[in-house]
Amino acid sequence: MDAFINDPATWVLVSFIGFMLIFMRYVLPHVMKGLDHRSEHIRSELEEAVKLKEHAQSLLTEYQRKQQEIHAEAEALLQQAKEDAAAMRSQAEADIQDMIARRTEVARGKIARAEMEAVADIRQHMAQVAVLAAQDILAEDAAKQKDDPYLDAALAQSGQLLH
Numbered sequence: 001m002d003a004f005i006n007d008p009a010t011w012v013l014v015s016f017i018g019f020m021l022i023f024m025r026y027v028l029p030h031v032m033k034g035l036d037h038r039s040e041h042i043r044s045e046l047e048e049a050v051k052l053k054e055h056a057q058s059l060l061t062e063y064q065r066k067q068q069e070i071h072a073e074a075e076a077l078l079q080q081a082k083e084d085a086a087a088m089r090s091q092a093e094a095d096i097q098d099m100i101a102r103r104t105e106v107a108r109g110k111i112a113r114a115e116m117e118a119v120a121d122i123r124q125h126m127a128q129v130a131v132l133a134a135q136d137i138l139a140e141d142a143a144k145q146k147d148d149p150y151l152d153a154a155l156a157q158s159g160q161l162l163h
Contacts (some may be wrong), residue, residue: 004010138154
């Protein structure tokens with residue numbers, strides 16, 4: 001046994017076993033506690049990451065739904081705007097047609113009045129020409145028959161008719 005105690009390998013073994021006992025009694029629990037704490041921290045971070053991913057996925061789904069709703073609403077507004085523009089164009093065309101018809105009627109009325117005035121002017125001018133021709137004829141006859149009182153009265157009256 002003396003050889004066993006004097007052997008350095010024995011003391012290395014005893015030192016190693018002592019070190020391991022002290023390590024396992026005092027250090028290993030703290031190391032295990034630290035590792036457990038770290039693994040718990042990692043697990044909570046993973047759970048938080050999963051929750052955040054689910055939340056992000058729900059937000060993405062909601063935003064996609066809202067985008068589709070907005071797109072559908074924009075399409076509806078565009079369609080309504082096209083219909084309104086078509087209605088406004090039709091109304092404008094109808095208004096233009098009405099305005100053209102009214103102006104045509106006004107122009108026809110002006111033309112008819114101008115024609116009536118022209119006819120009246122022509123008739124008046126023809127009457128004046130006829131009276132002047134009659135005066136000339138009567139004047140020639142008067143020159144031939146100087147002393148006719150009826151002829152003098154007719155000439156005086158024809159002069160008054162012209163004015």
